[in-house]
Amino acid sequence: MLEINFTPFPNLETxxxxxxxxxxDDVDDIFExxxxxxxxxxxxxxxxxxxxxxxxxxxxxxxxIENNIGINWGIQLKNDPKIIGIIGHxxxxxxxxxxEVGYMLLPEYNGKGIISEALQKVVEYGFKDMQLHSxxxxxxxxxxxxxxxxxxxxxxxxxxxxxxxxxxxxxxDTLIYSVLNK
Numbered sequence: 001m002l003e004i005n006f007t008p009f010p011n012l013e014t015x016x017x018x019x020x021x022x023x024x025d026d027v028d029d030i031f032e033x034x035x036x037x038x039x040x041x042x043x044x045x046x047x048x049x050x051x052x053x054x055x056x057x058x059x060x061x062x063x064x065i066e067n068n069i070g071i072n073w074g075i076q077l078k079n080d081p082k083i084i085g086i087i088g089h090x091x092x093x094x095x096x097x098x099x100e101v102g103y104m105l106l107p108e109y110n111g112k113g114i115i116s117e118a119l120q121k122v123v124e125y126g127f128k129d130m131q132l133h134s135x136x137x138x139x140x141x142x143x144x145x146x147x148x149x150x151x152x153x154x155x156x157x158x159x160x161x162x163x164x165x166x167x168x169x170x171x172x173d174t175l176i177y178s179v180l181n182k
Contacts, residue, residue, distance in 0.1 A: 002094035002131055004068045012073060012125060014117045019073035021065070022058050022083065026074055029083035030054045038107045042140035044167035061088075075105065075118050084109050087118045089126055089135070097133035099126060103146075115149050123153065127181040136178040150177045 012019035022030060031054035033039055035047050048054050064070035072088030085105035092099040101122060103115050126132040137155060139146045155177040163171035 002092075002097055004092065004094060004130055006065045006068055006071050009065065010071075010125065010129065012121045013078075014121050016078060017114065017118055017121075018076045018078055019087065019118060019121060020076060022061055022072060022074040022086065024055060024058055026083050027051050027054045027058065029074070030058055030086075033083070033086065033104060033106060036106065039104050042143040042146065043104065044140075044165060044172060073118075073122070075103075075114065077114075085114065085118070087115070087122050089122070089130070089132075092130075097131065098136065099130070099132055100136050100138060101126070102137070110145065115146075116153055119149065119153050123179065132181060134178050134180050136176055139175050139177070141173050141175050147175070147177070153179070155179045 009021045011021070028051070031048055031051050034054065034057060035049070037047065040047055048057065061070075061072045065072070070088065070090050070092055072086055074083035075085035075087055076083055085103060087101070087103040089099040090102050101119065103119065105115055123135055126135050136158070137146070137150050139150075141160065156179070157175060158178050159176040161174045161176065164174055165172045
C-alpha cells in the first residue's frame with residue numbers, strides 16, 4: 001500500500017503558474033471561487049454563503065493535507081498572488097494506488113489553458129511523487145469543457161454512471177475518466 005506524506009507541503013510551478021497551499025489569508029479568493037454560480041455549476045456542492053464558511057473549507061482542506069488523505073493547491077498566475085482556482089487529489093485510495101483529481105477555475109480565466117497546465121503538473125506529481133498507478137476524474141456529463149481538458153491530457157472515458165449521485169433533490173449522472181501511469 002502507498003505511504004503518502006505531504007509534509008513539507010509541495011509547492012509546484014509551471015511555466016505560467018504557481019500551485020501553493022491555501023491558507024486563511026486566501027479567504028477572500030476562496031469565497032469568491034466557491035460562491036460563484038458559474039464555477040460551481042457542475043459541482044454538486046452548496047455555494048459558500050459567507051467568509052466563515054470559506055475559512056471552514058480552508059481548514060478542512062488543510063486537515064486533509066496534515067492527515068495525508070488529500071491535497072489541494074491554490075492556482076495563481078506567477079505575476080499575481082490572487083488564487084484563481086483550486087486543483088488537487090481528492091479521495092486518495094492508497095490501497096489501490098489511485099486518486100481522484102478535481103479542479104475549478106474562475107470563469108474569466110477559462111479557455112486560456114490554465115487548467116491543462118495545472119493538471120499536467122498535478123498528474124506528474126501524482127505519478128512521480130505519490131507513486132499512483134491511476135488518476136481518475138469524475139464529472140457531470142454536461143461539463144463539456146472539463147471533458148475536453150481531460151481528453152487533451154490523455155484521460156480516457158471509463159464509465160457513464162446513470163443517476164448514481166443524489167444532490168439537491170435530484171439524481172445525477174457522472175462520467176469517470178482516468179489516466180494510467182505509464
